[in-house]
Structure formats: structure tokens, C-alpha cells
Amino acid sequence: MAEIAIHRLSIAELRAADAVAVTEHYLDRIARLDPRLRAFTHVDADRARVDAAWSAALIDRGEARPLEGVPIGIKANIDVDGWPTTAGVEGRRDAIATSDAAVVRLLRDAGAVIIGQLNMHEAALGATTDNPAFGRTENPHGAGRTPGGSSGGSGAAVAGGLCAAALGTDTLGSIRIPAAYNGVYGLKPTNGLLPDDGLVFLCRRLDSIGPLARSVADLGAVFAALSPGTAAAPMGRVAMLSSVDAHEMEPAVRAACTAAMMALRGLGLVVETVDTPGLDLAGTRLGGFIESAREAAETFAAERRSGDTSKHFDAAMDFGTTAPAATVAAGEAAMAHAAETLHRVLTSHDVVLLPTTPQAAFAHGRTPNTQADFTAIANIAGLPALSLPAGVDAAGLPVAVQLIGRAGSESSLLALAARLDTILAAYRFPADFA
Numbered sequence: 323m324a325e326i327a328i329h330r331l332s333i334a335e336l337r338a339a340d341a342v343a344v345t346e347h348y349l350d351r352i353a354r355l356d357p358r359l360r361a362f363t364h365v366d367a368d369r370a371r372v373d374a375a376w377s378a379a380l381i382d383r384g385e386a387r388p389l390e391g392v393p394i395g396i397k398a399n400i401d402v403d404g405w406p407t408t409a410g411v412e413g414r415r416d417a418i419a420t421s422d423a424a425v426v427r428l429l430r431d432a433g434a435v436i437i438g439q440l441n442m443h444e445a446a447l448g449a450t451t452d453n454p455a456f457g458r459t460e461n462p463h464g465a466g467r468t469p470g471g472s473s474g475g476s477g478a479a480v481a482g483g484l485c486a487a488a489l490g491t492d493t494l495g496s497i498r499i500p501a502a503y504n505g506v507y508g509l510k511p512t513n514g515l516l517p518d519d520g521l522v523f524l525c526r527r528l529d530s531i532g533p534l535a536r537s538v539a540d541l542g543a544v545f546a547a548l549s550p551g552t553a554a555a556p557m558g559r560v561a562m563l564s565s566v567d568a569h570e571m572e573p574a575v576r577a578a579c580t581a582a583m584m585a586l587r588g589l590g591l592v593v594e595t596v597d598t599p600g601l602d603l604a605g606t607r608l609g610g611f612i613e614s615a616r617e618a619a620e621t622f623a624a625e626r627r628s629g630d631t632s633k634h635f636d637a638a639m640d641f642g643t644t645a646p647a648a649t650v651a652a653g654e655a656a657m658a659h660a661a662e663t664l665h666r667v668l669t670s671h672d673v674v675l676l677p678t679t680p681q682a683a684f685a686h687g688r689t690p691n692t693q694a695d696f697t698a699i700a701n702i703a704g705l706p707a708l709s710l711p712a713g714v715d716a717a718g719l720p721v722a723v724q725l726i727g728r729a730g731s732e733s734s735l736l737a738l739a740a741r742l743d744t745i746l747a748a749y750r751f752p753a754d755f756a
Contacts, residue, residue: 405439
């Protein structure tokens with residue numbers, strides 16, 4: 323039997339491998355392949371090699387920690403000691419962190435090798451990762467196509483086998499959208515569950531830090547290092563939302579959601595469509611965008627005054643700060659109704675099933691405004707959501723579904739996703755990066 327390449331090993335397998343060889347393998351792949359993806363903005367090879375050597379010693383002594391020797395990338399809006407926390411903004415190139423963010427400390431304490439910093443959409447206010455200051459990140463499943471965002475570098479690096487897992491952040495879908503477009507797995511935890519000190523916020527009320535990985539098991543391993551979690555509870559009732567079913571989406575996305583529904587029924591769960599009158603998915607997403615843009619205008623005011631923000635980012639901030647009062651009020655009302663609707667549905671059902679995005683990854687240069695229509699509601703409601711691959715479109719590009727659960731139900735979502743993933747079997751490593 324042919325030996326499995328190191329970048330195809332699971333986290334459980336990496337914990338038993340030669341940590342030095344693992345890190346060298348990933349550093350070599352970054353050097354060779356990242357010029358095509360432009361997923362990384364900073365690589366700390368020296369620190370990675372030191373940490374890998376220490377991990378190798380612990381593995382040899384039989385003292386491996388949960389993520390021992392596992393190379394993990396960090397989104398550029400999360401502090402890593404000695405690295406610039408750019409948040410994807412030109413004016414923050416010299417914003418050198420003086421300590422690790424709490425989530426990075428947790429990963430290091432679990433034995434992870436923090437290998438590099440990952441590109442993102444400017445200030446996290448967008449979902450294409452076509453960054454004017456740090457480069458356009460490509461989707462490993464299709465050259466010239468977006469990896470999504472704002473955690474696009476995280477999704478592309480994980481999918482392309484340039485790190486074993488990554489941290490991203492999610493304001494209106496910024497972990498789950500890249501997970502969907504890149505054909506990997508992404509978890510947005512319950513709002514406020516993970517520590518967020520050391521994060522450059524886009525919108526403090528909506529932001530969550532979370533992991534992306536190449537399997538449900540790997541996703542769970544990283545999440546377990548970040549949160550003690552709770553025991554998984556069985557899930558028996560699944561809701562689908564009538565407002566989602568009526569929403570425009572690509573045929574492959576609708577087919578994938580139908581396949582997931584049938585798979586869950588095959589696993590013995592009750593799946594039914596719940597009527598959601600007045601749930602305005604587009605209005606909810608727009609309300610969240612306006613709130614985020616207005617907060618960004620305050621956070622990045624100094625960079626804008628110095629001319630170190632792009633015209634696109636400036637326009638997005640202006641859109642939020644100049645939105646008419648009636649538009650702002652409508653957005654707030656839509657968000658409040660969406661949150662109430664999700665919480666109501668989850669009193670009678672254990673989980674909500676819906677597509678992650680209405681489309682597969684599209685060509686750079688165009689930006690459909692519907693990308694976050696299915697993801698924003700989880701942030702608005704403060705609930706955990708997990709995206710997993712569910713199929714491909716006619717061009718072979720990944721499409722995905724997501725599961726939204728009650729607050730604190732991450733372990734249950736991971737357990738259900740693992741069962742569903744076994745039936746869907748939709749994960750594919752991108753051929754050009756095998």
C-alpha cells in the first residue's frame with residue numbers, strides 16, 4: 323500500500339508522527355504552492371521549527387498533548403506574538419503583536435505548531451479575499467475563483483494542504499462561507515463562547531473565532547483545545563426553514579440540501595419544514611452588514627485618515643455610516659425577527675439544516691450580494707453553526723450545507739455532522755494540490 327502523504331494525515335495521525343518531518347513538509351508545501359494560492363501573508367519558519375522539535379521530544383517520551391506537532395495557521399486579525407496583526411488592512415502592516423491572543427495560547431498549550439498568518443478580506447468586511455494590500459487569494463478547487471471570506475486564506479490553506487487546520491473569524495458567515503467554497507469544514511461557535519482578547523473586531527456583537535479543518539474529527543480536535551465543551555446530546559428533530567426553501571439558490575446547492583435531508587432521515591431523524599413567516603434573509607444580512615460597516619468606520623478611522631484603506635473598503639464604510647435611518651431601522655427589525663425565529667424553531671427542534679451559501683465559488687471580479695443570506699442568521703441569533711461539504715456543482719466545485727444548533731451545542735453539532743458526513747461522503751482534496 324502506498325504511503326499516505328503527510329498533508330493527508332489526520333490530526334490523530336499527526337500526533338504520532340515525526341513532528342519535525344511534519345513541519346518541514348508543510349513549510350515545503352507553503353514555499354512551493356502558496357505562490358499559486360497566496361493564502362499566507364507571513365510564515366514564521368524559525369519558530370515553527372523550534373516548536374516542532376519540542377513536540378518531537380514530547381512525542382518520543384509518550385507525553386504528546388492533544389494537538390502535538392500539528393501545523394495550524396492563524397487569520398491575520400488574531401494576535402500572534404511578534405507578528406503584524408494586519409486585519410488585512412494596509413495601514414496595519416506595522417501593528418506588531420506583543421503577545422499571543424488567548425485562542426493562540428490555547429493552541430500552543432495543546433501542542434500546536436503555529437506556522438503562519440493567513441490572508442483575509444480587508445478588515446473582514448467582505449467575502450472574496452481579493453485583498454488590495456496583501457494579494458488575491460485563489461481557491462484551490464479552481465484557479466481564478468474566490469476562496470470566499472473573510473477567512474479566505476484560512477479556507478484555501480486548509481483545503482490546499484498548506485496547514486492541517488486554521489483559525490478564522492465569523493461575523494456574518496466568514497468561517498462557513500470559505501469552508502463551503504473550499505470544500506472543507508468550518509465551525510462558528512456560540513457567540514462569546516471562546517475568548518476573543520487579541521482579536522481585531524469587525525463587529526463585537528457578532529464576531530466569533532472558530533476553526534476550519536479537513537474533517538469533522540479534525541474540526542472537533544481543534545475546537546476541544548479551545549473550549550472544554552459539553553457532552554454531546556442526541557439530536558432527533560431537524561427543522562428546515564420555509565424562507566430558505568423559497569430563496570433563490572443554484573441547482574447544485576438545492577440538490578445538496580435535499581441529499582442532506584434524505585441522509586438525516588435515513589439516520590432516523592425527523593426532518594420537517596417549518597413555516598417562517600416574515601423571515602427576511604436578505605434584510606437580516608443587510609442589517610448585519612450595516613452594523614458591521616458602521617463599527618468598522620470607528621475601528622479603522624485612523625487608517626482611513628492616513629490614506630491606508632482601499633476605495634472599496636471606504637465605500638463599504640460609507641454605505642454603513644450614511645445609510646438612511648429608515649434603512650437602519652429596517653435592518654435592526656429584520657435582525658431581531660431572525661433571532662427570535664431561530665430561537666423559536668429551536669425550542670421544538672434540535673437543529674436547523676440549510677445550505678451554507680446559495681452558490682458555489684464564483685470567478686474573482688464579481689460579488690453576488692447573497693453570499694451571507696444563509697449564514698448571517700446564526701451570528702444574529704448568537705448560535706453555533708457548522709458547515710460541511712455536501713456535493714459538487716457541474717464544474718466540480720464544492721457546495722455545502724450547515725447545521726445550526728442551540729447555544730452551547732457544539733459537541734452535539736459535531737457528533738451529528740460526523741454521522742451526516744459519513745453518508746454524504748462529499749469531501750474531496752483538490753486535485754491540483756494532491
